[in-house]
Amino acid sequence: MRNELDVENLAKRGGQPGAMSYRNSIHIMTATLLVVGLGASARLSLPLFALACVLLLAWGFLYFWGSSKRVDISHPMQLAWLFLLTLVWIIMVPIVPISIYMLFPLFFLYLQVMPDVRGIIAVIGATSIAIASQYPNGLTVGGVMGPAVSAIVSIAIDYAFRTLWRVNNEKQELIDQLIETRSQLAETERNAGIAAERQRIAHEIHDTVAQGLSSIQMLLHVAEQEILAKDEVENPHAAALDKIRLARNTASDNLSEARAMIAALQPAALSQTSLEDALHRVTQPLLGIHFVINVDGDVRQLPMKTEATLLRIAQGAIANVAKHSEAKNCHVTLTYEENEVRLDVVDDGVGFDPEQVRAQPAGLGHIGLSALHQRARELNGEVVVESAYGQGTAVSVALPVDAN
Known part of the structure; x- marks a missing residue:
């Protein structure tokens, strides 16, 4: 009422x-x-x-x-x-x-x-x-029909107007929802565009300026050592050595600035820590679940975009564990192999039916899984989800990396 x-x-x-x-x-x-x-x-x-x-x-x-x-x-x-x-x-x-x-x-x-x-x-x-x-x-018939017909007509008119108003309210609510959704989508697209551009700039700096400065620094260091080795007794090339040292110090300073720019542009969890440390930071605030993080293989520096993608996928998978799994334990394993890096997130929660989730239209509660697959495809990677009711869930992502 x-x-x-x-x-x-x-x-x-x-x-x-x-x-x-x-x-x-x-x-x-x-x-x-x-x-x-x-x-x-x-x-x-x-x-x-x-x-x-x-x-x-x-x-x-x-x-x-x-x-x-x-x-x-x-x-x-x-x-x-x-x-x-x-x-x-x-x-x-x-x-x-x-x-x-x-x-x-x-x-x-x-x-x-x-x-x-x-x-x-x-x-x-x-x-x-x-x-x-x-x-x-x-x-009389007219005396009875008059009030009766008047009642029916009044009810019909009131019902017609009330229906018109209700439909108008529903349309207005729908329009308001569409406007709100459009604003949210515009904001999301804007943020996604900003994030993508920041990622691109950081990647470009890492692959060009930072790598070039690092190479210059190493070459100057080698040249300095060779000159010093040839002039153990005398050092007639002192002026040249001073210039080399100055160039190397300048390259070192610029390299530090470039790395600082990269750190400011990449995900916050990776700005000052390794990927393993970032995973610890992601799981640390989550109470009620015992997280175990293991790293296998030869740990090495990965391309920034690969590390950022792995971290985002890990955040999504771990968020799903915290929100839906009702798990007590969760194992996160980061494996470095020669041509790929793999991330496995395994929990002992209630599980679900992956086929049933995939059969649902997009946007009905499983957008998190879609995001994991989308992120992996952007780097030619693959995400595999295995689960069953009462048997927990395992999410495995593999991303290719250059062995060099």
Whole structure:
């Protein structure tokens, strides 16, 4: 009922399509009925005419005052106002028979104030009173059909407008969600673009400037050692040696600056630690799971992009373990081989059915696995996921690396 009341409040304030016309039409119809009722009362005797005027004016005042204040007062107060309107109408019908047509605005008020089964019951009750009020003068087919058809038409009109408003609300919610999703996608794409560009720049610096400076430093160091070896007794090349040392020191300083730039651009976990240390840092904040990290093979410096991709995949797999597996233990193994590096994340959790997950449309809860596969494919790698209910999960990723 709360949602229906919210719809009605929005409609009353003109926040729904056709709400203003709907409200004004009822007001115009009510004002017209009041004027007709006053005109029809002129044929009554003076005392009855005076009483009819008082009742009609009182009913009209209650109607228009309550209609202007209805949204701002509590629901019990609205029910009390509606009861008072109905009571005045019941007293007025025997005195001013034409006031039976005041049923129309009453019907709409019942359905608006009580947008549930209570409103329908109130409409049926008022219809019954209108029909019963004609009994002393004799019931006719028109006398019965008039109020009954009026009730059906009022319910149909109210239902049509309420459906229109509900559909409009649903469309507006959908539009708001689409706008929010578009903003989130734009922000995600922007962040992804920034991250990709930072990664590209860091990779370029690492493969060009840093490597070149490192080579210059080593060559100058070798040249310095050769000159020193040939001049053990005398050192006629002191000036040349000074220049070589200066060049080597400059190359060393620039190499340090280049590495600092690379560290600032690569993932934070790798900025000051090795890949193994970064894995320890990823698992350290996760409580309730015992993580064991092993490194096999000859540990060596990998290309920055490979290390960053391995770390991101490890973060995704470990996050899945923490969120979904209910595991007690998890083993993370980093294996360095001649032509590839492999990362294995194995847990003893509840497991799942990989085939069932792959059969689901993208975006239904397994986007994490899709991200792992996507990251591996970017470096011509492969991700294998093995799991079964009650038997834990094993995620293995292999990335090719240059043996040199």
